[in-house]
Amino acid sequence: MRLTVIGCSGSFPGPDSPASCYLIEEEGFRLLLDLGSGALGPLQRHASLDGIDAICLSHLHADHCLDLCGYWVARTFRPAGPAPRIPVYGPAGTARRMAQANGVDEHPGMGEVFSFRTLEPGRLEIGPLRVTVAHVNHPVETFGVRVEASARVLAYSADTGPSAALVDLARDADVLLCEASFLDQPGLPGDLHLTARQAAEHAARAGAGHLVLTHLVPWNDRERSRAEAAGPAACQLTLASQGLVLDLG
């Protein structure tokens, strides 16, 4: 399984990265976890526009889903005619919200090139990937994700405050891709995002082998995020950057 970071900027695109988007590749199958603002451009450095087999949207905040609009244009109006439909997994209401965002009628909306499927907590198979999703702790319905294939495990926090469900999803994972939007400071809201330290504490509780901090907000000092995570992290620690590739084996 291979992970490529297409976008890792927290909450809005930064000067060096789009918002959230991660490409998972296994046996030639390509899954996008999130397709946030700005991600469609650099995605094309790593996969062709026709080369995506499925998309999973963790939640419907713009920085995690909005470039599905541009991708609908690319698949619908390409010179060769509309591309085959691919599945788009997301929270309830994804098809309607995406149609509204793109200014198209709800029916057919984007349904001619995307087959929208509503996520429910539990397990599903997406191509060769065994996927488990669970609700995490964010103001809108949001799913953390565990992806398993070829005896390798990748867990993705999506956006969340402290979450026991995230620890379960990341249990013994080879890689925990975990948001770290906040730096340590008093008065942080509890049900919104994690600090880098909290991300590391989740990784340690889960027994994850490698923590990759992501959803890093442009106004934060990356090195401070690294330092705050380094205390509790008992595992390898990496800060995500646009274009980072990790082969899980």
Ligand SMILES: [Zn+2]
């Ligand atoms: Zn969010």
